[in-house]
Amino acid sequence: MTASASNDPALWRGLLPWPGADTHKHQRGRLGVVSGGRLNTGAARLAARAGLRVGAGLVRILCPPDAGPVIAAAVEAVMVSDFETPEALADLAGPLDCVVIGPAAGLTEATERNLAAVAGTEAALVVDADALTLFKGRAGDLFAMLDDRDVMTPHEGEFERLFPGLLAEGREAAAVEAARASGATVVLKGRETVIAGPDGRVRVNRNGTPWLATAGSGDVLAGLIGGLIVQGMEPFEAASAAVWMHADAGGRFGPGLIAEDLPEQIPAVLADLR
Numbered sequence: 001m002t003a004s005a006s007n008d009p010a011l012w013r014g015l016l017p018w019p020g021a022d023t024h025k026h027q028r029g030r031l032g033v034v035s036g037g038r039l040n041t042g043a044a045r046l047a048a049r050a051g052l053r054v055g056a057g058l059v060r061i062l063c064p065p066d067a068g069p070v071i072a073a074a075v076e077a078v079m080v081s082d083f084e085t086p087e088a089l090a091d092l093a094g095p096l097d098c099v100v101i102g103p104a105a106g107l108t109e110a111t112e113r114n115l116a117a118v119a120g121t122e123a124a125l126v127v128d129a130d131a132l133t134l135f136k137g138r139a140g141d142l143f144a145m146l147d148d149r150d151v152m153t154p155h156e157g158e159f160e161r162l163f164p165g166l167l168a169e170g171r172e173a174a175a176v177e178a179a180r181a182s183g184a185t186v187v188l189k190g191r192e193t194v195i196a197g198p199d200g201r202v203r204v205n206r207n208g209t210p211w212l213a214t215a216g217s218g219d220v221l222a223g224l225i226g227g228l229i230v231q232g233m234e235p236f237e238a239a240s241a242a243v244w245m246h247a248d249a250g251g252r253f254g255p256g257l258i259a260e261d262l263p264e265q266i267p268a269v270l271a272d273l274r
């Protein structure tokens with residue numbers, strides 16, 4: 001296989017969304033993030049804050065009822081709605097442009113029903129973490145819910161659960177095949193994250209830093225991707241830009257980085273890109 005393009009701002013800088021003089025928040029896009037239960041809300045809060053920081057006009061965490069008071073006490077600009085049933089979740093997701101699902105969602109039937117509910121709406125999806133692992137050994141059930149507006153963000157462990165043995169072909173070839181097989185954009189995370197589109201496009205991200213190897217870092221990335229999708233970037237370009245920004249944010253902060261620090265670096269990342 002020939003060497004694929006390095007992910008570089010020159011490829012997508014001109015596609016980044018900037019608000020115009022008359023823009024209102026709804027025009028900047030609406031992002032949803034599905035939270036786990038009351039002891040598992042941090043991942044969704046990280047993703048939601050990242051989505052706001054990267055420019056989504058409005059971000060709403062969608063949570064089971066027990067988690068509502070926990071989340072509401074811990075967010076300001078991020079909004080919160082609770083749902084009792086998958087049908088109620090679908091009603092909440094319907095008006096949104098993109099929904100992030102999977103971080104700290106739980107390896108449960110409820111997570112699968114919630115994924116099916118949001119997949120049945122017009123919102124694009126960023127599928128991460130538990131919403132990937134849940135489909136170990138039956139990836140076809142997941143792919144049947146996805147289309148080319150959706151993004152999956154597996155680390156290598158999650159990738160292996162969905163595509164056993166495929167990594168032996170090399171990370172780039174594996175990501176390309178995964179995107180083709182799933183019909184969605186695949187972000188294979190790691191030191192050099194590979195972004196592969198269902199149409200065969202592929203980029204390798206090379207500005208990563210090991211300071212990103214910290215709990216919740218991937219949750220922030222999922223929120224960044226969703227935050228760019230809601231602003232109108234197509235999934236492959238949104239994923240490319242988000243992966244680069246995430247790594248740039250990590251490098252700017254450096255030693256001592258925890259996931260909470262990443263969204264706070266995004267204003268500087270954006271200012272330099274602009």
Ligand SMILES: NC(=O)C1=CN([C@@H]2O[C@H](COP(=O)(O)OP(=O)(O)OC[C@H]3O[C@@H](n4cnc5c(N)ncnc54)[C@H](O)[C@@H]3O)[C@@H](O)[C@H]2O)[C@@H](O)CC1
Binds near residue numbers: 102129155158219
């Ligand atoms: N603040 C939070 O609330 C956070 C919640 N998180 C959630 O916590 C739950 C459990 O997370 P876990 O870390 O156990 O799940 P993982 O699927 O990340 O890890 C389970 C196992 O997978 C393997 N693995 C992990 N990362 C790998 C990699 N990069 N390459 C190869 N193998 C790898 C390891 O053997 C690990 O023990 C998930 O729902 C996750 O989304 C995490 O995202 C961390 C932050």
Ligand SMILES: Nc1ncnc2c1ncn2[C@@H]1O[C@H](COP(=O)(O)OP(=O)(O)O)[C@@H](O)[C@H]1O
Binds near residue numbers: 210211215217220
């Ligand atoms: N050594 C590394 N070098 C560069 N990037 C890394 C490294 N380790 C992890 N990352 C990045 O950090 C993020 C970790 O995501 P993930 O494993 O899903 O963590 P979590 O589930 O805790 O949120 C990914 O974006 C990955 O590319």
